[in-house]
Amino acid sequence: MIENSTIAAISTAQGNGAIAIIRLSGSESFAICDKIFKSKLGKKISEQKANTIHFGEIVNGNKIIDEVLISVFKSPQSYTGEDSIEISCHGSEFIQQQILNILINNGAKLANPGEYTQRAFFNGKMDLSQAEGVADLIASNSVASHKIAINQMRGGFSNEISDLRNKLLKFVSLIELELDFGEEEVEFADRTELNKLVFNIKNKIEILIKSFEYGNAIKNGVPVAIIGEPNVGKSTLLNILLNDDKAIVSDIAGTTRDAIEDNTIINGINFRFIDTAGIRETTDTIENLGIKKTFDKIAKAEIILLLIDASTTKEKEVLSQINSIKQRISDNQNLIITFNQIDKVSDYNQINISDLTSVNISAKENINIDILKKVLSKNYKSLDENNIVISNVRHLQALENINSALERAYNGLQSDLPSDLIAMDIRESIHFLGEISGDISTDEILGNIFKNFCIGK
Amino acid sequence: MIENSTIAAISTAQGNGAIAIIRLSGSESFAICDKIFKSKLGKKISEQKANTIHFGEIVNGNKIIDEVLISVFKSPQSYTGEDSIEISCHGSEFIQQQILNILINNGAKLANPGEYTQRAFFNGKMDLSQAEGVADLIASNSVASHKIAINQMRGGFSNEISDLRNKLLKFVSLIELELDFGEEEVEFADRTELNKLVFNIKNKIEILIKSFEYGNAIKNGVPVAIIGEPNVGKSTLLNILLNDDKAIVSDIAGTTRDAIEDNTIINGINFRFIDTAGIRETTDTIENLGIKKTFDKIAKAEIILLLIDASTTKEKEVLSQINSIKQRISDNQNLIITFNQIDKVSDYNQINISDLTSVNISAKENINIDILKKVLSKNYKSLDENNIVISNVRHLQALENINSALERAYNGLQSDLPSDLIAMDIRESIHFLGEISGDISTDEILGNIFKNFCIGK
Numbered sequence: 001m002i003e004n005s006t007i008a009a010i011s012t013a014q015g016n017g018a019i020a021i022i023r024l025s026g027s028e029s030f031a032i033c034d035k036i037f038k039s040k041l042g043k044k045i046s047e048q049k050a051n052t053i054h055f056g057e058i059v060n061g062n063k064i065i066d067e068v069l070i071s072v073f074k075s076p077q078s079y080t081g082e083d084s085i086e087i088s089c090h091g092s093e094f095i096q097q098q099i100l101n102i103l104i105n106n107g108a109k110l111a112n113p114g115e116y117t118q119r120a121f122f123n124g125k126m127d128l129s130q131a132e133g134v135a136d137l138i139a140s141n142s143v144a145s146h147k148i149a150i151n152q153m154r155g156g157f158s159n160e161i162s163d164l165r166n167k168l169l170k171f172v173s174l175i176e177l178e179l180d181f182g183e184e185e186v187e188f189a190d191r192t193e194l195n196k197l198v199f200n201i202k203n204k205i206e207i208l209i210k211s212f213e214y215g216n217a218i219k220n221g222v223p224v225a226i227i228g229e230p231n232v233g234k235s236t237l238l239n240i241l242l243n244d245d246k247a248i249v250s251d252i253a254g255t256t257r258d259a260i261e262d263n264t265i266i267n268g269i270n271f272r273f274i275d276t277a278g279i280r281e282t283t284d285t286i287e288n289l290g291i292k293k294t295f296d297k298i299a300k301a302e303i304i305l306l307l308i309d310a311s312t313t314k315e316k317e318v319l320s321q322i323n324s325i326k327q328r329i330s331d332n333q334n335l336i337i338t339f340n341q342i343d344k345v346s347d348y349n350q351i352n353i354s355d356l357t358s359v360n361i362s363a364k365e366n367i368n369i370d371i372l373k374k375v376l377s378k379n380y381k382s383l384d385e386n387n388i389v390i391s392n393v394r395h396l397q398a399l400e401n402i403n404s405a406l407e408r409a410y411n412g413l414q415s416d417l418p419s420d421l422i423a424m425d426i427r428e429s430i431h432f433l434g435e436i437s438g439d440i441s442t443d444e445i446l447g448n449i450f451k452n453f454c455i456g457k
Numbered sequence: 458m459i460e461n462s463t464i465a466a467i468s469t470a471q472g473n474g475a476i477a478i479i480r481l482s483g484s485e486s487f488a489i490c491d492k493i494f495k496s497k498l499g500k501k502i503s504e505q506k507a508n509t510i511h512f513g514e515i516v517n518g519n520k521i522i523d524e525v526l527i528s529v530f531k532s533p534q535s536y537t538g539e540d541s542i543e544i545s546c547h548g549s550e551f552i553q554q555q556i557l558n559i560l561i562n563n564g565a566k567l568a569n570p571g572e573y574t575q576r577a578f579f580n581g582k583m584d585l586s587q588a589e590g591v592a593d594l595i596a597s598n599s600v601a602s603h604k605i606a607i608n609q610m611r612g613g614f615s616n617e618i619s620d621l622r623n624k625l626l627k628f629v630s631l632i633e634l635e636l637d638f639g640e641e642e643v644e645f646a647d648r649t650e651l652n653k654l655v656f657n658i659k660n661k662i663e664i665l666i667k668s669f670e671y672g673n674a675i676k677n678g679v680p681v682a683i684i685g686e687p688n689v690g691k692s693t694l695l696n697i698l699l700n701d702d703k704a705i706v707s708d709i710a711g712t713t714r715d716a717i718e719d720n721t722i723i724n725g726i727n728f729r730f731i732d733t734a735g736i737r738e739t740t741d742t743i744e745n746l747g748i749k750k751t752f753d754k755i756a757k758a759e760i761i762l763l764l765i766d767a768s769t770t771k772e773k774e775v776l777s778q779i780n781s782i783k784q785r786i787s788d789n790q791n792l793i794i795t796f797n798q799i800d801k802v803s804d805y806n807q808i809n810i811s812d813l814t815s816v817n818i819s820a821k822e823n824i825n826i827d828i829l830k831k832v833l834s835k836n837y838k839s840l841d842e843n844n845i846v847i848s849n850v851r852h853l854q855a856l857e858n859i860n861s862a863l864e865r866a867y868n869g870l871q872s873d874l875p876s877d878l879i880a881m882d883i884r885e886s887i888h889f890l891g892e893i894s895g896d897i898s899t900d901e902i903l904g905n906i907f908k909n910f911c912i913g914k
Contacts, residue, residue, distance in 0.1 A: 012477060013548060016595060017470030018573075018914030019478055021545070053508040053528055064607060066594075071510055071528065088478070088543075090591070091470060091914075094598045116475075134547070137523075138473060141551045150521060457475030457548075 006032060007111035007119075008103040010096050011456030017091035022099050023456060024108060025084040025116055030072075032106045033085050036060070037070055045085065050074035058087065060102050066095050080116050081123030114453025118446065121438060127158045128438025128449065132392055135453050136219070143268030144218040148389045157388050157395075158437060160208075164201055165433040171197055172426040175419045195413050198426075202406040208390055209399050215391030217302060221263040221272025222380050225297045227325070228307035230278030233340045235260070237307060237363040238275040241373075267377040274301065295328065303334045303379050310339035310360065322353060334379040336372075343367055394449070398432045405429035463489060464568035464576075465560040467553050468913030474548035479556050480913060481565060482541040482573055487529075489563045490542050493517070494527055502542065507531035515544065517559050523552050537573050538580030571910025575903065578895060584615045585895025585906065589849055592910050593676070600725030601675040605846045614845050614852075615894060617665075621658055622890040628654055629883040632876045652870050655883075659863040665847055666856050672848030674759060678720040678729025679837050682754045684782070685764035687735030690797045692717075694764060694820040695732040698830075724834040731758065752785065760791045760836050767796035767817065779810060791836040793829075800824055851906070855889045862886035 006026025012019075024032060030046035037045055039056040048054060052072050058065040066089045073084040089095055104110060112118075114135070121131045133153030140146040151157070171194060178187060217223065226234045242264050260275040274297050277290030298304055306325055308318055322337060329335060337358040343365045359375050361368040390396060409425035411417075434440035463483025469476075481489060487503035494502055496513040505511060509529050515522040526545040535541040546552055561567060569575075571592070578588045590609030597603040608614070628651060674680065683691045699721050717732040731754050734747030755761055763782055765775055779794060786792060794815040800822045816832050818825040847853060866882035868874075891897035 009475075011475040011548075012469040013472035013474030015470035015472065016911070018466075018468040018480075018595065018911050020469060021476055021478065023475075051510040053510060053530075064611070065603075066607065067611070069528075071526075073510075086545075090594045091468075091911075092595050092597050092603070094603055095594070098603075137547045137552070138475065138549050140549050146549070146551055146555075150523065154521070154524070454473070454475050454548075 005109040006107065007115055008100060008108035009111035009116075009456040010100060011086075011116075012091075014093075016093055019088055020091040020096045022087040022089065022096065022103070023084065023111075023116065024087070024103060025078070025080045025082050025111075025119065026108075027083060028107055029083045029085050032103060032108055033070065035106050036102050037068075039070075045070055045072060048072045050077055058089065058099055058102065060098070065098050065102065066090050068099075076123065076125075079125070080119040081125045082119060111455060112450070113455050114450035114457060117453060117457055118450045126153075127155075127162075128441060128445075129157050129161065129392075129395065129436050130155055131438070132394075132449060133157075134457065135449075136391065138454065138457060142218070142265045142270040145270060145391070148215055148218055148391050151388065157390065160204075160388055161433050161436050164204060165430055165437070165439075167197060167201060168426055168430050168433070172423050172430065175423045175426070178419055179423065191413065195410070198406055198410045198413060202403065202410060205399055205403050205406065208388065209396065209403060211387065211389040212391065212396045212399075215389040216393075218270060218389070219391040221270045222303065223272045223274060223297075223301045224303040224305055224376065225274045225276055225294075225301035226305045226307060227276050227294060227298060228278060229309070229313075229321070230280050232278070232307045232309040233363045234278065234307050235275055237305075237338075237340065237361075238262075238273055240363050240366060240369055241266075241271075241273055266373045269377055269380050271376065271380075298325075298328055301333065303336060303376065304329055305336045305338055305376075307338050307340050309341050311341045311344035319353070322356065336375060336379060338372060394445075395436055398436045401432040402429045405432070462566040463564065464572055465557060465565035466568035466573075466913040467557060468543075468573075469548075471550075473550055476545055477548040477553045479544040479546065479553065479560070480541065480568075480573065481544070481560060482535070482537045482539045482568075482576065483565075484540060485564055486540045486542050489560060489565055490527065492563050493559050494525075496527075502527055502529060505529045507534060515546065515556055515559065517555070522555050522559065523547055525556075533580065533582075536582070537576040538582045539576060568912060569907070570912050571907035571914060574910060574914055575907045583610075584612070585898060585902075586614050586618065586849075586852065586893050587612055588895070589851075589906060590614075591914065592906075593848065595911065595914060599675070599722045599727040602727060602848070605672055605675055605848050608845065614847065617661075617845055618890050618893050621661060622887055622894070622896075624654060624658060625883055625887050625890070629880050629887065632880045632883070635876050636880065648870065652867070655863055655867045655870065659860065659867060662856055662860050662863065665845065666853065666860060668844065668846040669848065669853045669856075672846040675727060675846070676848040678727045679760065680729045680731060680754075680758045681760040681762055681833065682731045682733055682751075682758035683762045683764060684733050684751060684755060685735060686766070686770075686778070687737050689735070689764045689766040690820045691732050691735065691764050694762075694795075694797065694818075695719075695730055697820050697823060697826055698723075698728075698730055723830045726834055726837050728833065728837075755782075755785055758790065760793060760833065761786055762793045762795055762833075764795050764797050766798050768798045768801035776810070779813065793832060793836060795829065851902075852893055855893045858889040859886045862889070 004027060006024060006028035008022065008024045011021045011023045033045040036058055037056055038059055039045070039054050041054075043054060045054065050072060054070045054072070056068065056070065058068050069088040071086040071088070073079070073086070075081060075083045078084040087099060089099055100110075117126075117131045117134050120126050121128060126134075130153050133149050133151075136149035137146070137153050140149045175194075226238055228234055238260065242262050261272060263270055263272050265271075276294035276297050279291055279294055304325065306322065308321065325335065335356060337353055337356050339358065339360045341362055341364070342360045343362040357375060357379065359368060359372045361372055363369070390399070405425045405428040409422050409429070412422045412425065431440060435445065461484060463481060463485040465479065465481045468478045468480045490502040493515055494513055495516055496502070496511050498511075500511060502511065507529060511527045511529070513525065513527065515525050523546045528543040528545070530536070530541040530543070532538060532540045544556060546556055557567075574583075574588050574591050577583050578585060583591075587610050590606050590611070593606035594603070594610050597606045683695055685691055695717065699719050718729060720727055720729050722728070733751035733754050736748055736751055761782065763779065765778065782792065792813060794810055794813050796815065796817045798819055798821070799817045800819040814832060814836065816825060816829045818829055820826070847856070862882045862885040866879050866886070869879040869882065888897060892902065
């Protein structure tokens, strides 16, 4: 499965920068480098120590392409586990391409997306969930997504999975030992202990499964539905929250028909704001479809931001609106009542909604938007610093399979099913744990994971 | 003039990449790094050898920000000449910003554009024209502009300037020695030799000045004016040469009024194509203004591409058009006759224009466009590989000042002017040579040069 070719790619972001890095990894790295690099001190890269840096020129025949620094990494002490070099060149795209071409012409192969990390996985430098953490780390754009990704890359999740796997392996080996003794009815594995163990592991798996809701929100944004009657300023609020002119704003009630969504980072948290069609009784078919969509969006949101025009809405109407929304949302969802256009109301007396969170703003005049942002951050359910959070659909699916298998094993233990049937279920859960770590993997799984990497990593 | 602060900046291109590089330079580089970096082997960066690489974590208090590689460079053997480190981190923009913030919070200052190179200049690592070569190298986008820039960065131009300066210094010191002897009428400097020397140096300066036309064309593109009668397909040709839909194409003669320009690289040469208003007799005022502009563009072009509709134009008209254009262009300009729409002409007999370069194409059907591109590349006046080419307006101005001063000195020698007057002119030319190398510089000159650098270089 491990290719022997030496791979090359530009590893820094696309475009002109001050400097750029081109990576070379594989058994021919030093030999290729010797052909195209002239050290200022006449040294050959192949004769240099690991983890050292050398100044010189990349040459193509007689032509000098650039003055560069070469970093030398030796197997197995490198990212990929192979002999590697990194070329730090001037950041012109033209030069980057020239150097890459020279490497290819001297025997390197253009790296596939994620091929460096894939080689690191094959060479035992990291397990599969750590490799996935690398991709998530590169894509991380907020404090929260960064925390999940770096924990995963550093092996937090891998350790948990490996710990559970070892416990289940010990368990299954005891059961299988009994089977070896066949008819003798020995019981190496204390059934009460086994019950407890499966129950505990199942519990841990369920906590991990539950963490996905949080992890997914972090990765894709905590969903916040902005709802309210037509023309209360929902699109204006969305635009100011996004610092953008995404939603078309007009004075005509019912302007927004599609749910408009976009992400923005507030106090280190990635929020996904969803502007919705205003809720009202209407005979307009298209608008009614929009309102139906709004209710769908409310169901999927973690935070519901009910916007009310403070300058026109009466207390009774407010309370009736709040009650009608309250009936639609679950205990897991947070409702924030937001009174808009408070700049138009002189001597504003807040309507008494003491048991609910409320904020007074003017979206148009940018009043108290900072306060609203603070309230949003506070209403986001942060998990304990030390909890492991999964944010990867592949892991979720494997964990659900593990959970089903453990459920069957647990029920089997309860109803004194034959040990071989229980052992089969435990083996299945061990299999899926191995899929997460990559102890068990197929070309298809690997292909799906690494195709989503950027080139050069 | 040299600040003592330690500077930090992201040096790779903006955006998410596999990896990114953050640079730190100044006397506190190692001390700052020790505060935020935990080596995997428990080593302090400040105790490491120059040109070595170390794996570990960037931390902010208890929080792990990223796993990184640190490269150690020690004064004076670094790019800036100062103690420096480079942090190679995961290429998430979020992580890049986090690390930069941590560096700033621990005492580093955000680097100004070009500040690393400016420090390299102040610390005698390169002269001013080499520093300018660095910026040009990063901006280089073609074989030709790359060649000029890397030659300049590596000191080709600096050596030439320094050589001329030394010769003039020797010359002026001989003259000034004579002045010391006052009335004694000794002549240390052989006047014939002096004449020859000033003549030769002036000649070299003039060659450099002339090279600017070429250097500038390389940097900003070789100007090619596409001209012809209305509706012969000039805009269609421009679009196909640029692989773009820049010019509005219509069947209505006179659609293009403004001269539309854009650059593209063909066979390693940067060409600037200029689409022009069609030339014809018209009473339309705006169109006439356009035609006037066309003639201005012809005057400034290096290559004039006269487009003729082969399907409608008669031989007599063709010859008359060619003659009328020939009168407008100089010997330095190249004329390429391009017959368009040859796909519409069955059994095409080429009009006899034997002394001129001609190509038959169809812009619309993409016929022979490759041949046209080859002809364009051939018609571009390449300079000898080993010639020094200047492409910098600041150098041009200094060289023109040097030339004037040398002209006065030369004439002074011819007409036996007093030695002190001649010495003054030579001193002036030496001053301007020093401005190119940066031996003489002002804050204003330096400010103008480095403000155009990217941050991180």
